[in-house]
Amino acid sequence: MSVALVPVDVRRRRLTDRVMTWTCLGALLVAIAPLASVLGYVTLQGASSVTWQFFTHLPAPVGEPGGGMANAITGTLLVVALASCIGIPIGILGGLYLSEVGGGRFGWWVRFTADVLNGIPSIVIGVFIYALIVVPTRHFSGFAGGVALGVMMIPLVIRTTEEMVRLVPASLREASYALGIPWWVTMLRITLRTATAGVLTGIMLAVARVLGETAPLLFTAFNNPYWSLRFDQPISTMTVQLYNYAIAPYDDWHRQAWAAALVLMTLTLVLNVAARTAGRRRFGRGR
Amino acid sequence: MLHDHTARSMVGGPPGGPSLAAAERRRSRGADDAFRVVLGAFALLVIVIVFGIGFSLVMASGPSLQKFGPSFLWTSKWDPVHDTFGALPFIYGTLVTSALALLIGVPISLGVAIYLAEMSTWGSAVVLSFIIELLAAIPSVILGLWGIFVLIPWVRGSIEPALGQALGWTPLFSGPAYGIGMLAAGIILAIMVIPIISSVARDVMHAVPQDQREAMYALGATRWEMIRGAVLPYGRAGIIGAVILGLGRALGETMAVTMVIGNRPQIVASLFQPGYTIAAALANEFSEASSSLYLSALIEMALVLFAISLLVNAAARWLVSRVTSSVMAP
Numbered sequence: 001m002s003v004a005l006v007p008v009d010v011r012r013r014r015l016t017d018r019v020m021t022w023t024c025l026g027a028l029l030v031a032i033a034p035l036a037s038v039l040g041y042v043t044l045q046g047a048s049s050v051t052w053q054f055f056t057h058l059p060a061p062v063g064e065p066g067g068g069m070a071n072a073i074t075g076t077l078l079v080v081a082l083a084s085c086i087g088i089p090i091g092i093l094g095g096l097y098l099s100e101v102g103g104g105r106f107g108w109w110v111r112f113t114a115d116v117l118n119g120i121p122s123i124v125i126g127v128f129i130y131a132l133i134v135v136p137t138r139h140f141s142g143f144a145g146g147v148a149l150g151v152m153m154i155p156l157v158i159r160t161t162e163e164m165v166r167l168v169p170a171s172l173r174e175a176s177y178a179l180g181i182p183w184w185v186t187m188l189r190i191t192l193r194t195a196t197a198g199v200l201t202g203i204m205l206a207v208a209r210v211l212g213e214t215a216p217l218l219f220t221a222f223n224n225p226y227w228s229l230r231f232d233q234p235i236s237t238m239t240v241q242l243y244n245y246a247i248a249p250y251d252d253w254h255r256q257a258w259a260a261a262l263v264l265m266t267l268t269l270v271l272n273v274a275a276r277t278a279g280r281r282r283f284g285r286g287r
Numbered sequence: 288m289l290h291d292h293t294a295r296s297m298v299g300g301p302p303g304g305p306s307l308a309a310a311e312r313r314r315s316r317g318a319d320d321a322f323r324v325v326l327g328a329f330a331l332l333v334i335v336i337v338f339g340i341g342f343s344l345v346m347a348s349g350p351s352l353q354k355f356g357p358s359f360l361w362t363s364k365w366d367p368v369h370d371t372f373g374a375l376p377f378i379y380g381t382l383v384t385s386a387l388a389l390l391i392g393v394p395i396s397l398g399v400a401i402y403l404a405e406m407s408t409w410g411s412a413v414v415l416s417f418i419i420e421l422l423a424a425i426p427s428v429i430l431g432l433w434g435i436f437v438l439i440p441w442v443r444g445s446i447e448p449a450l451g452q453a454l455g456w457t458p459l460f461s462g463p464a465y466g467i468g469m470l471a472a473g474i475i476l477a478i479m480v481i482p483i484i485s486s487v488a489r490d491v492m493h494a495v496p497q498d499q500r501e502a503m504y505a506l507g508a509t510r511w512e513m514i515r516g517a518v519l520p521y522g523r524a525g526i527i528g529a530v531i532l533g534l535g536r537a538l539g540e541t542m543a544v545t546m547v548i549g550n551r552p553q554i555v556a557s558l559f560q561p562g563y564t565i566a567a568a569l570a571n572e573f574s575e576a577s578s579s580l581y582l583s584a585l586i587e588m589a590l591v592l593f594a595i596s597l598l599v600n601a602a603a604r605w606l607v608s609r610v611t612s613s614v615m616a617p
Contacts, residue, residue, distance in 0.1 A: 017509035021406055027398025028415065031485065034478045035422045038433045045436075090329050097326035110330045112604070113337045119532070119600035120340065120593060121539020123566045127573070127589040128340045131347040140574075151336060158333065182315040184322035212426025215541040215566070219574045239428050246432045247546060254436075261429045272424045276417065 046262025082146025091157025118155035126216035142235035145221025160202025204275035214239035348587035372584035376552035380562035387473025400488035423482035431546030458556035480533035491525030528606030
């Protein structure tokens with residue numbers, strides 16, 4: 001109605017504004033498209049390949065139909081469990097240090113190196129563990145794989161623990177001191193316990209991340225076509241098995257790879273969604 | 288430094304109330320000090336690990352460092368049979384694919400970040416951010432599987448013929464369409480850096496003070512003019528930092544790239560051709576390295592990757608912390 005009254009210049013500026021809004025929305029759609037495609041393909045291809053056999057049988061030789069990944073599934077669980085035993089305690093206690101003690105230059109260096117460690121390519125961590133453990137012990141082992149993943153968990157757990165413990169109100173600590181409870185008991189039983197939900201969020205995210213890691217396992221845990229629960233022997237994992245199947249030229253193996261992808265993706269997504277909703281419920285109002 | 292806490296005793300320090308008996312107080316102090324040392328030791332472990340990685344890589348790449356010296360970085364003969372190793376094709380492949388990833392990924396990431404920080408309502412921003420972050424949670428081996436069976440046929444059938452027709456006169460887009468190659472690796476890396484760059488850039492934009500925006504609006508600016516005039520200039524250092532963080536991810540990404548790049552150590556102009564990256568070479572050749580010189584040459588490449596990722600991460604953290612001083616770093 002009042003178009004004639006609005007100067008041409010202003011109309012052009014409004015047009016630019018609208019065009020840029022649509023451009024940014026377009027960028028968002030382009031960014032989400034691959035996610036939708038990956039989720040769709042993995043679900044479709046995986047659903048037709050996941051069978052009961054997949055969870056209960058050992059891998060079948062080339063040409064023989066059927067077979068499963070029972071050994072790789074248990075292998076992944078074992079290696080991730082070992083990684084958690086290493087990464088979680090170090091991460092939590094280190095994070096507690098950073099939030100409660102480490103304000104000085106030492107704390108700055110710990111924070112900085114934790115961020116650096118988080119940014120080091122996972123394959124380099126694998127090479128490091130190879131030099132540290134595989135070379136002296138002279139063979140690939142589930143233990144080496146677990147340590148590699150454990151090292152990767154540390155920076156993730158340390159930084160979320162620090163942030164979450166920081167959110168605990170000072171009044172809780174002061175109330176504890178007022179009752180004459182020593183500092184260290186307060187730390188463990190009041191501060192850390194109050195931050196449990198947040199710390200658990202960080203742990204779940206870290207587990208989800210190492211669960212899907214392949215590169216650091218290629219020459220630490222290696223692979224094993226047989227049933228093995230021993231940490232001093234090479235051990236099969238779902239990710240390495242998925243990789244081997246994906247690059248092989250056999251249709252049967254491709255189906256196994258899609259099935260493994262579906263199982264892995266379900267696990268990581270469930271962990272991620274659970275972690276984020278738990279974290280939000282606990283601390284959403286406080287922030 | 289370990290005793291910093293005394294300065295902040297209101298928050299974290301142990302109380303030393305006069306009502307406690309002297310002996311008990313001493314005992315409690317001793318336990319507190321011991322606990323503090325234990326916590327400090329775990330924190331120190333992080334520094335030890337990072338230095339340990341650097342040290343062990345230098346030690347293990349000794350034979351290669353001695354034999355080839357710095358020329359390892361700019362010679363391109365990779366011949367395990369004759370024990371001659373030069374890393375240039377791998378360094379070239381790593382740099383080209385990462386550059387491609389940024390070229391494709393940065394404009395999209397900035398659009399996403401601007402939309403999430405400035406254009407959407409709070410509720411939809413939360414949901415959309417969550418979806419973008421899920422993209423980062425997909426294991427890279429699964430993206431590689433998707434790359435082999437979905438992305439590569441698409442690149443071979445649609446993208447490369449179209450690019451070849453439009454830009455085939457440049458050496459970059461000439462030659463037959465393989466599907467597998469540098470272009471596919473660049474696209475899959477772009478998919479992987481978008482969630483990182485866009486979520487850090489969004490945080491940076493959130494850190495821009497509200498009065499900057501209001502000042503632009505008060506001058507009669509449209510929303511886009513406000514973003515261009517206030518948000519982007521104010522957050523420039525942090526946005527560059529976000530891009531560099533993405534670069535760090537792209538340089539070291541292994542599985543998805545290994546599965547789509549074709550793994551051929553060559554330096555050619557055409558992006559349609561197969562290539563190789565440092566990380567992919569480590570993944571493929573490490574467990575079958577036949578001689579100790581071969582192995583140490585591979586470890587030297589890991590050392591190069593380690594050094595680059597140190598530099599890139601330090602630079603990124605510094606830039607991002609200049610804008611969001613409280614969140615990312617002290």
